[in-house]
Amino acid sequence: MFLRVGIRWYTQHILFGWLALGYASSAHAESYWLGRSSQVWNPLAVRQVCRISRDGVSTSSFPLTHNPSCVRAPLPNGTDTIMEDFCVYTNSFFSNGRGISLITTPEVFSDMTAEVYYDEESRVNNEDHLYVERQTAGRGTGLFAQRSFIAGETYMVKTPVLLIARAALEVVPREDGTTLLRQAVNQLPVYTQELLMNLAKSKGSDEINDMVQTNSMRLDFAGVKYLGVIPEAARVNHVCRQNSYYRFHDFSMTLEVFAIRNVDEGEEFSFSYGLSDQPHDIRQQAIKANWEFTCKCALCNAPKADIEASDKRLARIAELKYMLPTEPNKGPHLIVALPELIDLMTEEGLIVDRPQYEEILAYAWNAYGDDQRAKEWAGRARMGWEIIAGKGSWEVKRMKNLEEHPKQHQSWNMWEEYWHEDDDHNDAGHDHDHDHDHHH
Ligand SMILES: C[S@@+](CC[C@H](N)C(=O)[O-])C[C@H]1O[C@@H](n2cnc3c(N)ncnc32)[C@H](O)[C@@H]1O
Structure with missing residues (x-):
């Protein structure tokens, strides 16, 4: 997949x-x-x-x-x-x-x-x-x-x-x-x-x-x-x-x-002992049940309106993750869904999970045939992985490789065949103004 x-x-x-x-x-x-x-x-x-x-x-x-x-x-x-x-x-x-x-x-x-x-x-x-x-x-x-x-x-x-x-x-x-x-x-x-x-x-x-x-x-x-x-x-x-x-x-x-x-x-x-992506009430209850303390961190103690805004973001994050396509021919939807997911994670301070989505977005743009955007997102994923997986990690090497040689990556232009097969797949992800000479 x-x-x-x-x-x-x-x-x-x-x-x-x-x-x-x-x-x-x-x-x-x-x-x-x-x-x-x-x-x-x-x-x-x-x-x-x-x-x-x-x-x-x-x-x-x-x-x-x-x-x-x-x-x-x-x-x-x-x-x-x-x-x-x-x-x-x-x-x-x-x-x-x-x-x-x-x-x-x-x-x-x-x-x-x-x-x-x-x-x-x-x-x-x-x-x-x-x-x-x-x-x-x-x-x-x-x-x-x-x-x-x-x-x-x-x-x-x-x-x-x-x-x-x-x-x-x-x-x-x-x-x-x-x-x-x-x-x-x-x-x-x-x-x-x-x-x-x-x-x-x-x-x-x-x-x-x-x-x-x-x-x-x-x-x-x-x-x-x-x-x-x-x-x-x-x-x-x-x-x-x-x-x-x-x-x-x-x-x-x-x-x-x-x-x-x-x-x-x-x-x-x-x-975070866990459950960071759960809404406020569930987080509080689970933490109380497992470690016998009531979390009074900055987020749990924030004004009601801020907690509600956070819960709303978390619900949308869960929804977006659930909806992410796993079929290659639905890939263009990634280009629409992932920037929103990544922005929400940034706003919510959910840093640990973010690089993997930046990485997927880099592959998505590469599959779409946009090497510039592929490089840009590979660069962001690399910076995230440098923190989470470490500078010497193979996640970082993998992203450097994509940044340097996008067209040699197996994902390059991968979706072209789907668009040739079915023009319906052609309409997602056109939120950019590049020429795509590979399309037709
Ligand atoms: C892994 S220990 C952390 C270190 C601990 N505070 C200590 O004195 O050694 C986990 C325990 O720390 C306390 N704790 C950790 N985070 C807390 C928090 N945000 N609010 C209240 N107590 C907390 C709880 O008693 C919990 O069972």
């Missing part, structure tokens, strides 16, 4: 915890413990092979400081159920002594390599001059800028100290899940344990589950979905129009947090 050509839909949402810890109820799931953890001596000298890798081929050279402890739980697999092991893997020296515990399957763990472990330098950062934790009025601790930042600038690079496969949370009964979590935390250095256990709680459930639920972020790591706890990033409070976003780098196993618009010295950093 044309719309999807070369586009990775940017779906990594910032969601702390967010209903994620739905442990299987013990009514339909039985599990049992496979092993007990004990200290492993001198893990750095002996690159340990994962002892319980089961396929006989893959091994892990990610050193461990503790023997893995595992629980076996039934995992639905189509109409069948297979038994799957979930284990705690700890290296308490990881990332300059900060430590890391993973809860995942032996297969996934055995794909982890020594490179992840030994690429130390990029992770050791003193970031004291970039941000500071401070008490806020009514929002607990928050994270504040120690200097000004421009859009796209990174202010934090940290490794997670807990990484929990979301599948584990779905299938392991709560009691065993809690035991795995407790073990994962207890095997970390005392300093890191304190960092974790001093984080905010919000659920009123047992301490360790509450800590993970309130503070974990959704991450994709090596194609597997995880919840990660990064104690420094967990201090970032919610607003509905955030100034920060994050990327997770598989290879260095680091979370990179950056500004998505200019931030002044002393300003509080913020994420």
Whole structure:
């Protein structure tokens, strides 16, 4: 489908915890413990092979400081159920002594390599001059800028100290899940344990589950979905129009947090915990239901008329997204719908999702045979991607390529054949005054 050509839909949402810890109820799931953890001596000298890798081929050279402890739980697999092991893997020296515990399957763990472990330098950062934790009025601790930042600038690079496969949370009964979590935390250095256990709680459930639920972020790591706890990033409070976003780098196993618009010295950093594109009342209710606080961000506290105007824009944004064509022969409608969508997103401050639509619009103009407009929109998408995906990202390379060589792109003049086939397709998108010598 044309719309999807070369586009990775940017779906990594910032969601702390967010209903994620739905442990299987013990009514339909039985599990049992496979092993007990004990200290492993001198893990750095002996690159340990994962002892319980089961396929006989893959091994892990990610050193461990503790023997893995595992629980076996039934995992639905189509109409069948297979038994799957979930284990705690700890290296308490990881990332300059900060430590890391993973809860995942032996297969996934055995794909982890020594490179992840030994690429130390990029992770050791003193970031004291970039941000500071401070008490806020009514929002607990928050994270504040120690200097000004421009859009796209990174202010934090940290490794997670807990990484929990979301599948584990779905299938392991709560009691065993809690035991795995407790073990994962207890095997970390005392300093890191304190960092974790001093984080905010919000659920009123047992301490360790509450800590993970309130503070974990959704991450994709090596194609597997995880919840990660990064104690420094967990201090970032919610607003509905955030100034920060994050990327997770598989290879260095680091979370990179950056500004998505200019931030002044002393300003509080913020994420949106989700639902930014929902109308005011729904956002408020969902946030209250999931994190037990009433959002009083600038948008939620704005005068009634402004909230109504925002809700109206959000409704139109949803409508436009829903109506976007996916058939190549309906492509010209993109040229009409996307500028309105992009303008509304800009007005609404929904910056994170915007570059993908600018990119589609660039392809649309290219398909229409207008290389000038294709270049212009590719340039705008590139600038957006530089912030959201990073300057070295392949999204940026892809847009540079389109900017430089629009006529060599597969989308070039793609719609011509449809217009030849059916003149009805010819009437959309004529809001410009260029000559289109390719048409007829
Ligand atoms: C991930 S933590 C953020 C850091 C937290 N404030 C702390 O003290 O560590 C999430 C918790 O912070 C608080 N919080 C975050 N954003 C808030 C907001 N906009 N208004 C009120 N409380 C907020 C809530 O208690 C929420 O459960």
